[in-house]
Amino acid sequence: MKQNSKLEFLHNEYIQSLKRESRWVRLYQLIIFVVFFAGWELFSRNEWIDPLIFSAPSKIWNLFIDKIADGSLFLDLGYTVSETVLGFILGTLLGTILAAILWWSPFLSKVLDPYLVVLNSMPKVALGPILIVALGPSMTSIVAMGAIISVIITTIVVYTSFREVDPNYLKVLQTFGATRFQSFREAILPACFPTIISTLKVNVGLSWVGVIVGEFLVSKRGLGYMIIYGFQVFNFTLVLLSLLVIAVFATIMYQLVDLLEKKLIKNGS
Template sequence: MRRIKWKILSVQLLLLVLFIGLWETAGRRDWIDVLLFSYPSKLFNQLWTTILDGSLIPHIGITSAETIVGFVLGTILGTALAAMLWWFPFVSRVLDPYLVVLNSMPKVALGPLFIIAFGAGFTAIVATTLSVTVIITTLSIYSRFCEVDAGLIKVVRLFGGTRRQIFTQIIMPDSFATIISTLKVNVGLAWVGVIVGEFLTSRSGLGYLIVYGFQVFNFTLVLSSLVVIAIVATVMYRLVVALEQWLTRGRTGR
């Protein structure tokens, strides 16, 4: 298994190096429009300049804080709402069409409403992020709750188990893998929500840098900001994977 992991990692790194090398060559030989697509060495110089003048780190910190808050709140609220829908089947049937409609609505269209309601700033961006993460989390986890083996539930009921015991001892443990998978999905969704929110209202953050780069036709700044987003999002995803491994070891007693 270790050899397989090393092989996978090696191929991943090789593909990344080949992509960067091809991109750099295409830019220097004018195979692509450098104004639009830039190339890696120019991106590195742009990032290094913004790091030295101290303007990049605050933007990363602001966007990361917004993403973490939206990610955590979205997961907690979505899981709690899924639990409520399972606990009250009548409420679930009533809310089902509304959840589907809310999930299908374009979140960019909701952004201006959040700005008016909460003001331009951190709260409006987090609200935009929650509009992306909460409904998906609710639908995914609630669907898993409903798919738990009905035979197990009947056995607990035959032995006098309460609805609370069914939920805590059957439903939640059996849905553990789905909840963890939802955490991974929410990493990407939280970043989408935050960047959309920053596009609409922010005067700081990585989303703001992208918008500013487009306004001044500095596409190297735009692409370098996207690279930073990819790096920070990857770090956040790896932290969620580490949490999954730790929780899995805890459940298996290893």
């Protein structure tokens, strides 16, 4: 009995120490946040940094309030986020389908190998102007930018993981007389879910790059347009506001993918 209460005491102690540590971590994270923005404001007010270029948190905040009030921020944000989400889903989906086709036909994969390497090393944003001319200066070409930037690397990474699945799993399926399609559905694809999810995480970042560059080029609307417009009229408060908004939403998307990962891969390991 005495033993038990002692164990319980030690266990509580342990839980307390864990809580204490996580509180300290949070505190320091908060301190960095506050120091960064307070320092920025301070430096800018005293003109230790050029307020024209670096603006100040208070100015950005005021602009933020204005833009919310006239609704223009939501409009731009809406465009950019939907373009990014579409580009990101399209890129990952197409990449996975391409990887599946390559897995299906080893001959095709041998034939296409050098082309994949070339396409992968080429900077995809350089295709921007061609896309805009071909697809028109519209949402379509921006989504295409968001997708094209991630599709080849997804193909390569997912295809590699398809090939690394333990061949004995396939042997098990073959002894049951499974077709190639059944082998793919029962073993290859589920075994590679963790890899596909982790490419999703990379693709979130890549799609933001593609979409922002696309908006630079199309220059009609969206957060990328806000940046290029702010740059042209030398309004860096606008540029920094878009940057901060992008940072927040890119993080949210990343967290959503993280959540998806935890939902999908419960029993892996």
